[in-house]
Amino acid sequence: MSNQKLNCSTSNPCGRNGYCEKNEHGEYYCSCIFWWSGQICNELTNSGIQVIILGCLLGLLIGVYYGLIIYRMTTRKTQQKKDKQNYKFSIGIKFNIHRSFYVFISLILIIASSGLIIKWFMIQSIHNIIVDQYRHNLSLFYKPHGICQVINYRKTNLIMFPMSCLLIFIFAFEYKRILFGAKQYSDCYFLPVPIDFFTNINRTFVAVTFAIAANELLEIANEAFSDTYSFNNGIVLVYLQQIFKVLLMGFRYYPILAAVCIDSKLSLLLGTFYSWIELPMTILEQGLCQPRYYENAQKINDTYLNFLFEYYGTGSFLLIIDLLTDIPRYACLSYIIIELSRRIGKKFLYEIKTDYLTQEEKVLLNALQVNSVEMMYLRNLFQSNKRVVKSNQWIYEWRNDFRFSSRILCLYSLIFLFLYFFLIQVCVQVLPYMIELQQFIQNSINSFRGNQSIHSIPVLVRPFLLAVLIGSSIVVIQLLLLLVSIRRNLFQVYRGDQSEIPRRNRSNYKTYAIGNFHFAGYLIAYVLWGLVLIISFLFILLVFIDIVITFSLFYIIELILKHLIPVLLIAYFKVYLNKFLARFAFLQDDGDVLAMNNRRTLMIFLYFNFFLDAFLGLFSSVGRLLKSVMGGILYMCRLDYSPLGRKLESWDDGFNAYCGFIHTECTHRHPILLLFTAYLLDMNKKKSKPIAITNPLAISIDVTSKNEEEIRKRRRRIIQKWQMIVFLIRNPLFVFYRKAYFKQFHFVENHLAQWRNNVQVTQMMLRRLNSV
Structure with missing residues (x-):
């Protein structure tokens, strides 16, 4: 609003809520920011008052929501300490130099x-x-x-x-x-x-x-x-x-x-x-x-x-x-x-x-050692379910029951040194060309304005080096998280859990083999391409921020935030309102059980929410697109993440290569499989050795110890059966891989084979279906 009495030559009468500017007639006026108005920007508009009230309500709702969660968690922990004993179980490794x-x-x-x-x-x-x-x-x-x-x-x-x-x-x-x-x-x-x-x-x-x-x-x-x-x-x-x-x-x-x-x-x-x-x-x-x-x-x-x-x-x-x-x-x-x-x-x-012994036999027999990785894995399977695993590591912790294969270590050593050489060469060879790029942008701005610009383009070297530093840190963290994901997925596949990796299918064995071929090369290329994308995105973002600060283009940011903040406040208020109602009003046991309370109130809420979410879905669709682009860039170097989603993840070559690698590793490096094979090989080697008894007294000792040996064998069999029962209870999917299951399956299949091509049986089944 213009005013002839305003004089901005000595002081700023607009205060911190506006900027003092001149109009076409040379008169000073106050350009107010956000939702301020008035001659000197000292009055709030109705929109500003509404935004403040909505922000206070959102803050109150968030405080109540998380306050109730913290209260319920503390009371539950105190109750658990009284009822149960906390078992500590350590799986870490202590290194001695x-x-x-x-x-x-x-x-x-x-x-x-x-x-x-x-x-x-x-x-x-x-x-x-x-x-x-x-x-x-x-x-x-x-x-x-x-x-x-x-x-x-x-x-x-x-x-x-x-x-x-x-x-x-x-x-x-x-x-x-x-x-x-x-x-x-x-x-x-x-x-x-x-x-x-x-x-x-x-x-x-x-x-x-x-x-x-x-x-x-x-x-x-x-x-x-x-x-x-x-x-x-x-x-x-x-x-x-x-x-x-x-x-x-x-x-x-x-x-x-x-x-x-x-x-x-x-x-x-x-x-x-x-x-x-x-x-x-x-x-x-x-x-x-x-x-x-x-x-x-x-x-x-x-x-x-x-x-x-x-x-x-x-x-x-x-x-x-x-x-x-x-x-x-x-x-x-x-x-x-x-x-x-x-x-x-x-x-x-x-x-x-x-x-x-060949090298392969030595490696296999090494699994029978007491402190081998396979033995530690087998021992941890029989630990109590009440154990609490303590870990102070942020990203990764060394475990005594798992070792990565040589392929993973070779791949990661090559990738880290590849990134080291690549970043050095990029910094050395690209920095001299930043001066030319800066001059090109400056000349383009000058030609667009028709005269020399008041402000010069900021130096591009600093944003580039900062983008390289942040981008390389993100890629390294993603690679470390990929290590954790590989170990977690291998443990899941070991025990038959298909929550993250699709279940192994006989028709996809060739796909798994081909994916295993491509795993190492795809990971190197994806890491390099992900690093380039992250550095490029960060460089553009940092240059934009630097230009906004240098040219004082804060009014653009203010204009964007002025239209964006009310939408975000309404959206997040609706999100936390839904969370509060879902957890404390409509679900039993504070969300621990998927069973509804207050059924009548829920039906009324669903009726009105049916139309309201149609408008919020428009903003959610835009957020979905932005999140997918950002997730695709940040997770480009992660083969365990598919940006296409669960339904279309089979179209992702990188994820297929990762699944092929996981299934192949599980097939050839399962600890139980290696222990069983090593035990058979050791028994075979012992039986093949010729035993010569030269002492006559040893014959009588051997005869008297046969009964004790039979008793030990019976005890050993009983213990093995009980261990097998416990193992199958904790890993039920392994029942389908037992020999007895396959024999029963083939018996039923052969018994029903004679009825498959029987025309009379087929006609009888059709008549019964038509009569229903």
């Missing part, structure tokens, strides 16, 4: 630091050459060393690839010899298995080996999607070349994994020798042949290097970033060298060969 662990870590740090120092001196000379060319306005490239033509990894690595193939060939003969010693004869020679993904042995070593490949996988993917890559030979041939490079990367680390899996003196000795060659070859390859930020004569990209030098300068910043990126890789290579050396030393010094 041995002194040799510190020696092990020290050796890793020494080897990794030595490798990084050697690489520093190698790339320092290349950096000086490039900087000198930059200062003299020359083409920015370096001349590779002559050895790079031999060890160039992009051209099949002529040193490591033949060596890896030779070791694989030797390991095939070594594995054949081990099978012959274990009396498992076969006429064929098989490739040694590098890793058994269904076991939980050597998990740390395998996970570290997989983590090394994260950087190489990122480089191959970056090269495949790079604009500078030549597609003259055809796009299919280009992608086949990238696939061939991935296979070469697999051959490079195949001997290391196979040596540990075979676990013989020859395999460990050759694997240790191969790992000691791998580290210097990696240093030479990255230090002389393929520096991360410098190009050779075959790939000259002056524009890219000019951007980096203009933004970061010609100092040692790029060298430091290069070394920081390689710290995890060199630490992992050092761990492999020290671990293989430790194993081969232990093999030669302390091992005493007793029984000829």
Whole structure:
């Protein structure tokens, strides 16, 4: 409202409820915010009074609702303490660090630091050459060393690839010899298995080996999607070349994994020798042949290097970033060298060969140990139902009755290092282009307004770095929650609970197998794509907030909130009113029983609520769309979550891959199954051993102990039957997997088979149905 007496040059007469502005005639007036009015914005409108009253009623309703809930919970807890005893049950693990662990870590740090120092001196000379060319306005490239033509990894690595193939060939003969010693004869020679993904042995070593490949996988993917890559030979041939490079990367680390899996003196000795060659070859390859930020004569990209030098300068910043990126890789290579050396030393010094067992048999018989994971799981099944599991962990707690398979640890180690390399490269390579993006946005605003803008666009570097930090934190938390979800779903499937994972169906076995194939690759791609989406969304949101603050565009926010707040107050008032009525008025026992009270009042309420919710449903539909978009972005890296819902979750390839993985893990890693199989194998091994009695007195002792042995067997059978009864009572779905059930099912099926094709019986059934 304009007023000629207002003067805003010395003070603000509008107060905190308005802004003093000028109109077209040069007169001052007060522009009131929200629901204020009047010449100096000191009066509330009717809408403002109504909003305040509705907000107070909503606050009162929320306070009463949660107050009653807290009161009922406290009274119930006090009553339970009087009636029942609280059993404490611990499933956590206490970690003890041995002194040799510190020696092990020290050796890793020494080897990794030595490798990084050697690489520093190698790339320092290349950096000086490039900087000198930059200062003299020359083409920015370096001349590779002559050895790079031999060890160039992009051209099949002529040193490591033949060596890896030779070791694989030797390991095939070594594995054949081990099978012959274990009396498992076969006429064929098989490739040694590098890793058994269904076991939980050597998990740390395998996970570290997989983590090394994260950087190489990122480089191959970056090269495949790079604009500078030549597609003259055809796009299919280009992608086949990238696939061939991935296979070469697999051959490079195949001997290391196979040596540990075979676990013989020859395999460990050759694997240790191969790992000691791998580290210097990696240093030479990255230090002389393929520096991360410098190009050779075959790939000259002056524009890219000019951007980096203009933004970061010609100092040692790029060298430091290069070394920081390689710290995890060199630490992992050092761990492999020290671990293989430790194993081969232990093999030669302390091992005493007793029984000829294959690695698979050793892993299976390990389940019979008293402190094995399978034994702990079986022991916890027979704990009291009154136990209360105490856990102080926020997200994840280590349990003594569960271990993730090697596949999960390999996948997570690769993903975390992949995110580490990806975030560093994104921050280093994208930040120089933020200046150009900022200038482009500023020029677009200036051209739209027709003159120079009063305010300049805020710097985009700060919102980008903040978006990267928040986005990476969200993805890491989601991955940790996915670990909890995997363990929970495996426990559910173990006991036959299909509340979250669809029930296993015989017709979908091929789908489960295919999903199990895709699980690891899909999770890597979904995590990367989810990180990009979250960072992009947060970057746009933070830039918008920064622009609103810089340009003082608060009136836009005020206009949106002015129309949004009344709608939200009415909607939430209706939501909490429904909660209050449902829990304390219409449900029995305060909502603990799904049985209605006050039936007549409920029918009247449903009648009027029938028409009222039709209008609230319009706002709910908009919220449903926004929630689905936000949930799809935030949960993109979670394969256990399907944004399509329960009815359409079978259309989600990621969720199908997760279900296939869970069902496959349950089939091959069920603790009860492993214990039963290990028990049978142990009994078979004991029976196959020849027993020779040389002492004559042992014969009489054996005869007298037969009666005691029979008594023990009877007692053992009784105990097993009682344990089976308790197990089936607590896991009723396992009744359908027992042999007796299948025999009875086939008997009934065969008995009814003769009546299926009987025409007379069919006609009689139709007549009876028609007469009803």
